[in-house]
Amino acid sequence: MTNNKPVTPESQNTFNSVIEINNLSKGFAEQQVLKNLSLELHNGENLVILGKSGSGKSVLIKCIVRLLNSDYGTIKVLGENVNELKSKGLAALRKKIGFLFQSGALYDSMTIKQNLEFPLIRIKKKLTKMERNKKIEEVLENVGLANTLDKMPSELSGGMQKRASLARTIIVDPLIMLYDEPTTGLDPVTSDGISALINDIQKKYKTSSIIITHDIECARATADRIIMLKDGEVYLEGTIDDFENSTDELIQSFFKE
Numbered sequence: 001m002t003n004n005k006p007v008t009p010e011s012q013n014t015f016n017s018v019i020e021i022n023n024l025s026k027g028f029a030e031q032q033v034l035k036n037l038s039l040e041l042h043n044g045e046n047l048v049i050l051g052k053s054g055s056g057k058s059v060l061i062k063c064i065v066r067l068l069n070s071d072y073g074t075i076k077v078l079g080e081n082v083n084e085l086k087s088k089g090l091a092a093l094r095k096k097i098g099f100l101f102q103s104g105a106l107y108d109s110m111t112i113k114q115n116l117e118f119p120l121i122r123i124k125k126k127l128t129k130m131e132r133n134k135k136i137e138e139v140l141e142n143v144g145l146a147n148t149l150d151k152m153p154s155e156l157s158g159g160m161q162k163r164a165s166l167a168r169t170i171i172v173d174p175l176i177m178l179y180d181e182p183t184t185g186l187d188p189v190t191s192d193g194i195s196a197l198i199n200d201i202q203k204k205y206k207t208s209s210i211i212i213t214h215d216i217e218c219a220r221a222t223a224d225r226i227i228m229l230k231d232g233e234v235y236l237e238g239t240i241d242d243f244e245n246s247t248d249e250l251i252q253s254f255f256k257e
């Protein structure tokens, strides 16, 4: 008997990755940090990467945007092989990637409005002043910071500064977001707010995101899929349920921390 089931659009489009990493290795001197690592970020998903301190999470993110050169393997971002790009191509690709650093990295001497205007002037060169102002107001509203335009970063709480940093990253419409420990240093309530915001951003701006975190609550709230790294290799990949139901000792110890 033949299978005459029609091919649906879904089944034709089951494989749609914005980042594809194959057999990535990266070391420093004697230390091998990433070992033969392969992973994909699918279009529109929030992928959480968990791992103990020193497991190579930040090195992985830096290799993706080529702040570090990998030793071996391929990294494709939006179809481009990042290790083969010349500086102009790399700069163009980086404009499509939003990077939220652990520290937030707002400019202390600028108001929130000036902080947001800065990347817009650099990247969205065609916008008029009026269009820029409108975009700044809209993005601030989307991160719950309306009415902070003229404030200095030091006048905002830690959680609000994180929101402002996120606004500054998202304002240039990146296709991919890379979050490095987005909730570190924040109290549980503020952390929950940031996790909710990551989900809002995914929906409103249709981003695909990698979220590096130690924070299990952040993983629970945001992850469509989780990858756990151990000693530079993928230890387990699955949904939050797969992780919470795992009988593996290491996974259990991580989730009970």
Ligand SMILES: Nc1ncnc2c1ncn2[C@@H]1O[C@H](COP(=O)(O)OP(=O)(O)OP(=O)(O)O)[C@@H](O)[C@H]1O
Binding pocket: 028, 033, 051, 052, 053, 054, 055, 056, 057, 058, 059, 060
């Ligand atoms: N530029 C560098 N030169 C030498 N060694 C480095 C460099 N960057 C990272 N390493 C080493 O690579 C290993 C992995 O570091 P990485 O920052 O990726 O860990 P991590 O999993 O992000 O940890 P954490 O959760 O503490 O931020 C560490 O042992 C670190 O010392």
